[in-house]
Amino acid sequence: MTASAPTSVDGLEARPTPATRVTAHRRPAWHAATVAAVSPESPNARRLVLDVPTWPGNDPGQHLDLRLTAEDGYQASRSYSIASSGEAPQVVLAVDRVVDGEVSPFLVDAVEVGDALEVHGPLGGWFVWRPGASERPVQLIAGGSGIVPLVAIATAHAEAADPAPFRLLYAVRTPEDVFFRPELDRAAAAGAPLETTIVYSRVAPPGAASPAGRLTRESLARAVFPPEAGALVYVCGSTPFVEQVLRWLGELGHDTTDVRAERFGGAS
Ligand SMILES: Cc1cc2nc3c(=O)[nH]c(=O)nc-3n(C[C@H](O)[C@H](O)[C@H](O)COP(=O)(O)OP(=O)(O)OC[C@H]3O[C@@H](n4cnc5c(N)ncnc54)[C@H](O)[C@@H]3O)c2cc1C
Missing domain, CATH: 3.40.50.80 (Nucleotide-binding domain of ferredoxin-NADP reductase (FNR) module)
Structure with missing residues (x-):
């Protein structure tokens, strides 16, 4: 088992890799997240960098579930892939606006730096690729x-x-x-x-x-x-x-x- 270094997707702050953090300990759990940065990714999409202080890290290819809670307690959650990997207590997402969608227009148009969200993850063990796993193309x-x-x-x-x-x-x-x-x-x-x-x-x-x-x-x-x-x-x-x-x-x-x-x- 090896700990992986954080990858440098733009917007992600690289942090030192704690040698004790290993893939096997990355059990999915709910985590509090704060929007750290937002930027346009395309005319229809936005990059979101989330601070997740308790994030255990994730492998390349994994995703998370993101949950929004309205003031009246109504909740909605959707899955989003993670563009970053490694141990950083931040994750990078990119959300495309689905016209008439419930969650994606909010994430693309309304969410602001400092907003609180919840994320559940890391999720997915199949759609993953790890460096050193094999020399197959x-x-x-x-x-x-x-x-x-x-x-x-x-x-x-x-x-x-x-x-x-x-x-x-x-x-x-x-x-x-x-x-x-x-x-x-x-x-x-x-x-x-x-x-x-x-x-x-x-x-x-x-x-x-x-x-x-x-x-x-x-x-x-x-x-x-x-x-x-x-x-x-x-x-x-x-x-x-x-x-x-x-x-x-x-x-x-x-x-x-x-x-x-x-x-x-x-x-x-
Ligand atoms: C494992 C996983 C990872 C994902 N990663 C990403 C990601 O990185 N970035 C991203 O933008 N989205 C991603 N999605 C899609 C995301 O979960 C939502 O489905 C999407 O944001 C639409 O949510 P909504 O609430 O706006 O639309 P909804 O209110 O759920 O749906 C509104 C209408 O749009 C249709 N619809 C839903 N999703 C899509 C879609 N993706 N394309 C076209 N039509 C759709 C629905 O069938 C419905 O008719 C991922 C989905 C999965 C399962």
Whole structure:
């Protein structure tokens, strides 16, 4: 068992790693949290940095449940992936506004620095990647806000200079919708680089390798490791996006037992 160092997702204050904190002690529990910082992540999304003094740390890829309590006692909770990992008593989230949603518009538009929230976690033991676990190639596939847990994984890979070859396929609508661009640029420039392909469905930036267009089975096949590479694949995004990608991976001959999926919801 090893304690992991905090990863440097922007907005997260790096703290020394207490040698006594180990993964096995990270049992999920409720924690009081305070909003430490908010910043726009895209025109439709916001980055939230939460101070969680009792946070036990989390692995790259894990998520938490966030609970809001209204003045009349009404409560609502939703799951959010964690863009940071390691031992810091802070977590970084990125929330996309779902039109007519109950919780996400509040988090994107109304929550302010100093507001109190509650979080339950860390959660999820399957959609996790740890540096040093294996030298197998890793393929990350994100649709929209599904990039959040994959940023935690890519950042941990880059900071550990882990030798596993890493690729990211990221499907977004426009260049403005790319989350965590500084972190992705850093991961791409790291000693153990992240090979990144961004597919823009509506507007591509000048000089993009391909014109704007929806992700297809063929463009996915061009961007990801071939089935014979035996990559471990992490797919995350809305439920329809994940289901479509899983179908294509199966049709292209990928071993589905090597694929881990996280579905954020939405009609399928
Ligand atoms: C493990 C996990 C991790 C998640 N991580 C993130 C994250 O990092 N960032 C993030 O922005 N969201 C994430 N989500 C989605 C999040 O939990 C909420 O579902 C989302 O914020 C919408 O909540 P809401 O209360 O605004 O909408 P609701 O009031 O719950 O729903 C309103 C309508 O929107 C639909 N809907 C709900 N969620 C989605 C969605 N994701 N896409 C499209 N339509 C939807 C519902 O079906 C409903 O019709 C995650 C979900 C899971 C299960």
